[in-house]
Amino acid sequence: MKRLKSIAAYVFLVIAALISIYPFFWMVVSMTNRSVDVTGGRQLPGTYLMENLNNLFGQVDMVTALGNSTLVAVISTLLTMLLTSLAGYGFHVYRSRRKDIVFNVLLLSMMIPFAAIMIPLYRLFGRISQVAPWIGIDTLAAAFLPTLTTAFFIFFFRQNTGMFPEELIEASRLDGLSETGIFFRIYIPTMKTTYAAAAIIAFMNSWNNFLWPLIVLQSPAKKTVPLLISNLGSSYAPDYGMIMSAITIATLPTVFVFFLMQKHFVAGMTGSVKG
Amino acid sequence: MKKRLFIAILLLTMLLPACSGKKTETNADAGSAKGDGAGTGAGxxxxxxxxxxxxxxxxxxxxxxxxxxxxxxxxxxxxxxxxxxxxxxxxxxxxxxxxxxxxxxxxxxxxxxxxxxxxxxxxxxxxxxxxxxxxxxxxxxxxxxxxxxxxxxxxxxVTGLYVRVDYLEAAGLTVGDMTNVTWQEYIAIGKQVKEATGKQMLSLNPNDFNFVRMMVQSAGQWYFEEDGSTPNLEHNEALKEIFRVYKAMLDADIVKLNSDWSQFVAAFNSGDVATVPTGNWITPSVKAEASQAGQWRVVSLPRLQTEGGLNVSNLxxxxxxxxxxxxxxxxxxxxxxxxxxxxxxxxxxxxxxxxxxxxxxxxxGDAFDQSDDFFGGQKIYSDFTSWMADIPAVNYGIHTYAIDDILKVEMQKYLKGEDLDTVMASAQAQAEMQLR
CATH class of the missing domain: 3.40.190.10 (Periplasmic binding protein-like II)
Structure with missing residues (x-):
């Protein structure tokens, strides 16, 4: 009976796995087919991989877009983690009733959809452009500045700081470490796993971000990968083989970052923080 | 320690301008400077x-x-x-x-x-x-x-009806039989073709109202009155006729449904449909399947049997x-x-x-007089331009796509058996509510 149950479970899981992996399979297969074959629903690998890649790198500036996306994603991930973990740490460690009110207001900001603040934000960046053109409209900095400190990550770090033993802070203070020293030398190394989880999410958010970069980045040299892919599908006769190649390439970094961080992620789950 | 934090923050602020890269030379001098004529590329x-x-x-x-x-x-x-x-x-x-x-x-x-x-x-x-x-x-x-x-x-x-000659011939018909027809005649031919070849007549996406927009304009109508903002749905005879034609086509089982653009293109590239009624911009996509060369022709769009119904339109x-x-x-x-x-x-x-x-x-010009072997030597461009002259002018108004969304829902209700006048009245009420 027990065995029968586990067989059923495996069958179910295998089917679920196949269903979820199928779109990826089709994406990779379509990368090797002509556009006509892709629209025709061909499921087998073809021989047009090189042609699709040549078209992609020949017709559009994929290299620049990848460079822009990487630059934006890496810098914004690093800054996001530094700023939001400082805030989350502060809200938890130096807790007071007033700070809790501020924190609750901050949480409320999660309820506001981005589309609602988009136009005022664009206006703001229009003004910024006049005094500080290097971070104004049509700069890569403008693409990630508004998304650096989100309530979600501050909340995430504040909650996880609960796992951080207060005794460590007290011990460090007794030993004469300054408050910033405690954060950088005790807190960050201890909370590695939390940072890893946050980094995966922050990187994915930034890598896949579309709407705001679309509005704020205008010149072709500033395009990020999602913007470039959006363009590829815009013609009256789209080249699906080429589009699938671009999408496959665009997926790789996220996969890479996930597997890179997964080790820490898993380590965090098995409990590395000792009381 | 504070020093280190200070240095870290300093570094970050320096990074920001770095990612802004070299800008300004692109659109800094857009405008104002009058071209000096003589300069090459200095305009x-x-x-x-x-x-x-x-x-x-x-x-x-x-x-x-x-x-x-x-x-x-x-x-x-x-x-x-x-x-x-x-x-x-x-x-x-x-x-x-x-x-x-x-x-x-x-x-x-x-x-x-x-x-x-x-x-x-x-x-x-x-x-x-x-x-x-x-x-x-x-x-x-x-x-x-x-x-x-x-x-x-x-x-x-400018629209046309792309037709497969070989499928028509299999049903004992010629291209002439498809020329200047009404949508009712089109459906009748569709049944014959289906019987002879097993192929559907056309491919439609219920979620894409290209087809409806194309037909509305062929009768010189649009979703709005002439002011471009008052919805004209409930008493729009052309629109009602389109709904009837749409249902008749589905009832006759001559439609291959698609759910996106790639399936739409696949339907004719793979030879699953006998005709494609759409805008001339589809020509490159039709020609993309080189193995079908010589099998395609373009005839004028079928017309609606309403007042002012023409065999031309725009999409x-x-x-x-x-x-x-x-x-x-x-x-x-x-x-x-x-x-x-x-x-x-x-x-x-x-x-x-x-x-x-x-x-x-x-x-x-000469380019418009070229014959195209893919279309059996037909001068498709001169045909398209001659139809273009007759396209009725309509005011597209400011909410075309919003009305599309309303009508898509109402169309499904109608196809499920609701009364036509009821669904059109409902569409009208919704449009007036939303677009006030």
Missing amino acids: TTVTAWAWDPNFNIRALELAEEAYKGEIAVNLEIVENAQSDIVQRLNTALSSGTPKGLPNIVLIEDYRAQSFLKSYPDAFYPLTGHIDADDFANYKIEATSHDGEVYGLPFDTG GGSSWYVLNQDGKEAAAAFLADTFGSNVDFYNTLLADVGAIGTYKPGIA
């Missing part, structure tokens, strides 16, 4: 946004080559998806921050009125730069607002607009000298890009 920089590298973008590149105006122009073409252009224009114009907007922008005709009405001062009138009478009548209607022409009409979406198409900011004179001069008056340029456009313009003097 006014004019930025243009458009979509589709093989069509609109290519057309701009050809225009740049053909341009011989007095003001030296440095054209900078930026490729953007159409939806992305709409999003950017809306954000920038509604926030009153024109920075970064181009000088020339391509806008689809269905959306033009909403831009012209919502941002009245954002666009630069071209009335003095072009002669409106030179362009297809229906295009001028779409690009004008308050008596001024704001858009320079570009490509036509899509777009026009060039100049934004009312520095550099507008150069941009307008550039457009007027190329798309607005150059006859040879339109020949090149057709030969090179396959784009049929709407500039009447420009559509009579």
